[in-house]
Amino acid sequence: MTDALVIGAGPAGLMAAREMARAGLRVTLAEAKPSVGRKFLMAGKSGLNLTKAEEFDAFMAAYGPRADTLRPMIAAFGPEAVQDWARALGQEVFVGSTGRVFPKLMKASPLLRSFLVELTGVGVEIRTRWRWRGWDNGAVFDTPMGVQRLHPTVTVLACGGASWARLGSDGAWAAHLDPTALAPFRPTNMGFLVDWSPHMAAQFGQPVKGVELHAGALRSRGEFVISSQGVEGGGIYEVSAALRDGTPLTLDLLPDLSVTQVTDRLSQSKTSDSLKNRLRKAFRLDPVKLALVMEFGRGAADLPRFLKRLTVPLTGPRPMDEAISTAGGLRFEALDPGLMLRACPGVFAAGEMLDWETTTGGYLLTACLATGHWAGRHAAAHAQESAEAR
Numbered sequence: 001m002t003d004a005l006v007i008g009a010g011p012a013g014l015m016a017a018r019e020m021a022r023a024g025l026r027v028t029l030a031e032a033k034p035s036v037g038r039k040f041l042m043a044g045k046s047g048l049n050l051t052k053a054e055e056f057d058a059f060m061a062a063y064g065p066r067a068d069t070l071r072p073m074i075a076a077f078g079p080e081a082v083q084d085w086a087r088a089l090g091q092e093v094f095v096g097s098t099g100r101v102f103p104k105l106m107k108a109s110p111l112l113r114s115f116l117v118e119l120t121g122v123g124v125e126i127r128t129r130w131r132w133r134g135w136d137n138g139a140v141f142d143t144p145m146g147v148q149r150l151h152p153t154v155t156v157l158a159c160g161g162a163s164w165a166r167l168g169s170d171g172a173w174a175a176h177l178d179p180t181a182l183a184p185f186r187p188t189n190m191g192f193l194v195d196w197s198p199h200m201a202a203q204f205g206q207p208v209k210g211v212e213l214h215a216g217a218l219r220s221r222g223e224f225v226i227s228s229q230g231v232e233g234g235g236i237y238e239v240s241a242a243l244r245d246g247t248p249l250t251l252d253l254l255p256d257l258s259v260t261q262v263t264d265r266l267s268q269s270k271t272s273d274s275l276k277n278r279l280r281k282a283f284r285l286d287p288v289k290l291a292l293v294m295e296f297g298r299g300a301a302d303l304p305r306f307l308k309r310l311t312v313p314l315t316g317p318r319p320m321d322e323a324i325s326t327a328g329g330l331r332f333e334a335l336d337p338g339l340m341l342r343a344c345p346g347v348f349a350a351g352e353m354l355d356w357e358t359t360t361g362g363y364l365l366t367a368c369l370a371t372g373h374w375a376g377r378h379a380a381a382h383a384q385e386s387a388e389a390r
Contacts, residue, residue: 016373016379189359208287218247275294
């Protein structure tokens with residue numbers, strides 16, 4: 001017997017289960033993979049960035065066109081609440097120099113273990129290797145015991161996006177929903193392909209630091225990495241939405257100098273020197289920046305302006321399954337303010353399966369937790385109203 005069903009055991013699903021169980025519902029949490037929180041654990045391999053400590057309006061700006069939609073949910077469970085939640089689970093946090101918040105242990109596994117202990121304590125029943133197959137006289141699952149059907153009062157879908165299929169986010173859930181309620185999946189927070197010449201091989205794996213990336217109106221001072229396939233890393237991810245939509249990528253290799261200052265320094269260098277030596281002496285450019293200049297700037301008619309706006313010709317994004325996250329999914333227009341599907345009373349949705357996107361830096365995880373918290377609370381209220389009506 002179950003009052004509430006959660007499909008998907010990532011951060012959003014776990015949080016939705018917590019809120020419904022704390023409201024007194026009998027909750028079953030179904031996960032297709034053999035274990036829960038796989039993408040969450042992967043995110044923690046490089047240091048789990050839980051959220052970001054900054055002024056609320058600045059934080060919300062990271063969600064772009066979806067900021068107004070997500071605002072009440074993140075106001076209810078935002079950066080401070082995420083930190084309090086981690087502390088309540090015995091995981092102290094610290095704020096880095098850029099405002100990013102991490103557990104002191106810099107790992108996801110201790111936090112996940114504590115979270116699962118809490119869920120067990122409030123009665124959540126977790127079922128792994130339960131793959132959702134849609135609705136047919138109940139919610140239908142393929143399980144190790146054969147086909148199972150559940151008939152909950154409320155359901156929260158938290159099935160993830162469409163990247164990192166091996167961790168569970170394969171987008172297969174879209175086949176079970178009305179196509180008109182869905183926006184096409186698109187990659188975000190991903191690397192991009194560049195057709196490098198052979199001389200760039202020496203720079204593969206090298207970080208590019210101290211530059212400013214431009215993609216239309218988007219700017220980033222984050223660093224990125226030159227790979228054999230192209231470019232990737234935090235700086236690229238921050239402008240990836242614009243790059244994905246066709247905006248050119250330009251680099252300001254000398255962001256702390258004006259064009260006039262660059263021109264003056266070059267004028268003081270020896271014209272008899274090679275271009276590499278002139279740049280090295282005038283600006284102390286490191287080998288990877290020099291390599292980028294030689295790759296794309298040989299014969300530049302206006303060298304100072306080139307150094308301030310070096311265009312990197314991208315040939316497209318890396319495959320969607322390699323993206324950290326995806327845009328697209330369940331449209332907010334198909335949901336009511338409590339994240340319940342308008343066409344399916346009693347069915348709610350949360351997390352990355354919703355049509356929003358943001359950059360890395362704690363924004364992704366915060367919104368997943370916040371939408372799970374919001375959907376779980378509204379689902380619990382709906383279940384109570386249904387019980388009272390009976």
